[in-house]
Amino acid sequence: MLSLTSSAAAQIRHAAAGAGDADWALRVAAKRESDGSISFGMGFDEPREGDMPLQVQGVNLVIAPPSQPMLEDIVLDFVELEPGQFNFIFTPEAEVGDGAEKPAKACGNGGCNGCST
16 A cells, blocks of 8 residues: 655654644545546645544554545655755655665555645
C-alpha cells in the first residue's frame, strides 16, 4: 500500500500539530481521470466507516475503499522542486531512484493496504 518517506512524514506531523483536532487523520485519495491518468489528493479529515486506517512513522492515515487499489506501491514524498519551493509528490515505488530515501511501508488494520501543501 502507500508508503511515506521520512521527509513527508515529518512535514505531515508538523502540519497535524497545527490542525487542532487529534481525532483527524490525513486522508489520501486517488481518482482515475478520463485519460487514464491518476490524480492524487490529501487533506486532514475525520475517519469514516469503511476507511482503511494506517499508521506510518507516527502519521495517522485513512484511505477510502475506491482509492486503495490506485495507491498500491505509491510513495508520498516531500521534496524541493525549485529553490525554496517544497511540495508533496506521489511517485510509483518503482520510480524511486537508487539514491533516494527508502520509504516506510504502511501497515493497516483490517485489510491490505503533485499535490501542493
